[in-house]
Amino acid sequence: MSVAPSTPPPLIELRRLTKTYGKGDAAFQALRGINLTINKGEFVAVMGPSGSGKSTLMNLLGCLDTPTTGSYLYQGIPVETLDADQRSLLRRHALGFIFQGFNLLARTSALENVELPLLYRGIPRNERHALARDALASVGLPTKMRNTPAELSGGQQQRVAIARAIVTGPSTLFADEPTGNLDSSTTEDIMELLTRLNEDRGITVLMVTHEDDVASYAKRTVRVKDGHIESDLSKAK
Amino acid sequence: MFFNALLIALREIRRNLMRAFLTVLGVIIGVAAVITMVTLGQGTTQAVKNQISSLGSNLLVLRPGSGFGPRSTSAGVPRFTTQDAQAVMEQVSGVAAVAPVAQTSLSTIYLQTARTTQITGSTPDYFQIGKWTIGEGRLFTDLDLRSGAAVCVIGETVRRQLFGSENPIGAKIRIGKSSCEVIGLLTAKGQSGMGDQDDTIVVPLSTLQRRLTGRTSARSVNQINISAEDNTNSDAMIGEITSLMRQRRNLSPNEDDNFSVFDTRQIAETLSSSTKMMTMLLAAVAGVSLLVGGIGIMNIMLVSVTERTREIGIRLAIGARAREVLLQFLVEAITLSCVGGVVGIGIALGLCYFLAQVIQVPFQFDTRINVIAFIFSAAVGVLFGFTPARRAAKLDPIEALRHE
Numbered sequence A: 001m002s003v004a005p006s007t008p009p010p011l012i013e014l015r016r017l018t019k020t021y022g023k024g025d026a027a028f029q030a031l032r033g034i035n036l037t038i039n040k041g042e043f044v045a046v047m048g049p050s051g052s053g054k055s056t057l058m059n060l061l062g063c064l065d066t067p068t069t070g071s072y073l074y075q076g077i078p079v080e081t082l083d084a085d086q087r088s089l090l091r092r093h094a095l096g097f098i099f100q101g102f103n104l105l106a107r108t109s110a111l112e113n114v115e116l117p118l119l120y121r122g123i124p125r126n127e128r129h130a131l132a133r134d135a136l137a138s139v140g141l142p143t144k145m146r147n148t149p150a151e152l153s154g155g156q157q158q159r160v161a162i163a164r165a166i167v168t169g170p171s172t173l174f175a176d177e178p179t180g181n182l183d184s185s186t187t188e189d190i191m192e193l194l195t196r197l198n199e200d201r202g203i204t205v206l207m208v209t210h211e212d213d214v215a216s217y218a219k220r221t222v223r224v225k226d227g228h229i230e231s232d233l234s235k236a237k
Numbered sequence B: 001m002f003f004n005a006l007l008i009a010l011r012e013i014r015r016n017l018m019r020a021f022l023t024v025l026g027v028i029i030g031v032a033a034v035i036t037m038v039t040l041g042q043g044t045t046q047a048v049k050n051q052i053s054s055l056g057s058n059l060l061v062l063r064p065g066s067g068f069g070p071r072s073t074s075a076g077v078p079r080f081t082t083q084d085a086q087a088v089m090e091q092v093s094g095v096a097a098v099a100p101v102a103q104t105s106l107s108t109i110y111l112q113t114a115r116t117t118q119i120t121g122s123t124p125d126y127f128q129i130g131k132w133t134i135g136e137g138r139l140f141t142d143l144d145l146r147s148g149a150a151v152c153v154i155g156e157t158v159r160r161q162l163f164g165s166e167n168p169i170g171a172k173i174r175i176g177k178s179s180c181e182v183i184g185l186l187t188a189k190g191q192s193g194m195g196d197q198d199d200t201i202v203v204p205l206s207t208l209q210r211r212l213t214g215r216t217s218a219r220s221v222n223q224i225n226i227s228a229e230d231n232t233n234s235d236a237m238i239g240e241i242t243s244l245m246r247q248r249r250n251l252s253p254n255e256d257d258n259f260s261v262f263d264t265r266q267i268a269e270t271l272s273s274s275t276k277m278m279t280m281l282l283a284a285v286a287g288v289s290l291l292v293g294g295i296g297i298m299n300i301m302l303v304s305v306t307e308r309t310r311e312i313g314i315r316l317a318i319g320a321r322a323r324e325v326l327l328q329f330l331v332e333a334i335t336l337s338c339v340g341g342v343v344g345i346g347i348a349l350g351l352c353y354f355l356a357q358v359i360q361v362p363f364q365f366d367t368r369i370n371v372i373a374f375i376f377s378a379a380v381g382v383l384f385g386f387t388p389a390r391r392a393a394k395l396d397p398i399e400a401l402r403h404e
Helices: A054-061 A084-094 A110-121 A125-138 A154-166 A184-201 B002-015 B017-055 B082-091 B125-129 B142-147 B156-163 B205-213 B234-248 B264-307 B309-317 B322-358 B367-393 B397-402
Strands: A012-021 A028-038 A043-047 A069-074 A095-098 A172-176 A204-208 A220-225 A228-234 B059-064 B095-110 B113-122 B134-137 B151-154 B172-175 B178-186 B200-204 B223-228 B259-263
Touching: A012 A054, A028 A054, A028 A228, A043 A054, A043 A184, A054 A172, A054 A204, A084 A095, A084 A110, A084 B322, A095 A154, A110 A125, A110 A154, A110 B002, A110 B309, A125 A154, A154 A184, A172 A184, A184 A204, B002 B017, B002 B322, B017 B264, B017 B322, B017 B367, B059 B234, B059 B264, B082 B095, B082 B223, B082 B234, B095 B125, B095 B156, B095 B205, B113 B125, B113 B156, B113 B205, B125 B223, B142 B205, B151 B156, B151 B172, B156 B178, B156 B200, B178 B200, B178 B205, B200 B205, B223 B234, B234 B259, B259 B264, B264 B309, B264 B322, B264 B367, B309 B322, B309 B397, B322 B367
Parallel strands: A043 A204, A043 A220, A095 A172, A172 A204, B113 B200, B151 B178
Antiparallel strands: A012 A028, A012 A069, A220 A228, B059 B223, B059 B259, B095 B113, B095 B172, B095 B223, B134 B178, B151 B200, B172 B178
């Protein structure tokens, strides 16, 4: 996965990307030719009404799915040519995920939840513990390592999920409605945390949301409608 | 990768210990049942063999009447004579020793203690044929036999009940109406299928005839014990004995035998082959319960894959490969079934140890069946864990994450 050309390509480059579900008469074209370039260190909010194709776009960007046609280069790697295992490895080494429902393992301590991606990377026990502890500390939960998700508030659970996403030091963080289940003050906390990760660590953040308040934390907002990019606005510096 | 899968699988099992326990219960019961059945079955076979061989190896018993057991009829059939025994010794080839045996039940009294005991009258060869050894004192001799001496050799049960802690050697006990000196104590043999062998008093045949029963007629021998030399064909020997006895008992060719010959070796083989068959049958039944236990594992694992679909989605999203998910579920199933196997073996050994004492069979630890049962339980894990594991590995991460 360490393809390193002399001039670094954009982090993400989509060319005429389409995605069609089903076949024949029942076929449904969710994406109808997306062109999108995202550079390293950006904080992008993807917005759009339900059914607009924004979830499909995020799944493709997160290498969870493959496009029907078109090309997707992630750091110069043509994702559409990778098989499921290769995409797993790409996610393992370069991507982090945060979900609306947190998606932590139940009855498992915060520390073990954060360790999970490191287990798949085969990191030795001591280093794994140290990395997981650091990640939990950096999201502001240094004292909750032994607690299971049931013992944590929604905001704390999302912090654990963020710790799990960043513990491997990914280049891109995918956040799917990260504040959808949180109240407004917790939403602010989480968004500030994501902003900090983006600014301090240079992690590229790609976030799906339908709330303007949340999207306002991002430096760039991409609106999707009917499988097309409707608008692509960067905030004035 | 395997070590990681094991670690992940162990964490998953720890997350739901109760379910894990219920899952393996079937395997535990199956393995325990198989091992218990086989171990106790083998113990029983061994016990039967021990009992038969304690009667005497290569022992043939000649009895008047036909048949053995409930259908035997000896009423009105002439008994044997000491000359019959002599004839067998002299005319049948391959005979090592012959002992005419006369038996009667008489009350025996020592001081204030009285009991009824089976009194056996025979020759000194009786001890050798029946594999009796002397514990204390001496056996009676040919001299005692000729003189009809008032001496007896007693078994361990008789000693315990009549003498308690006293030394029986040299004591005089009353048998029927006569007095007899105890000259020897036989080494204990224990229980056999035919009752307590140690509940016996053996006297010279002549002593029994003259002093105890007063039955001095020639036809007073209840049975003739014959020991064959090693490596003799017992069927041929039985044939020879049969024709000799038909001739001596003046049976015409169209008359049935009015006596029977029992070969303890044949009886031993029959009995041990039937207990072996019984063991196999029980083990097969127990094996079915192991199979059911395996199906239980598959059932729980399949339910667990559905229940944990979202968890699988999370794992796939953060970079687990399909084969790692497969391995995790497979290792979970195998770990469960192996733990079930080990626990089952432990329970089986405890149970066997206890039951062997209750039903009085030797407890024999059979490494082979334990290893087989363990391998089988592990195989159950592989076999019944594979389908659920493959189902888990085939999940699409997007679908799995969307699963509620």
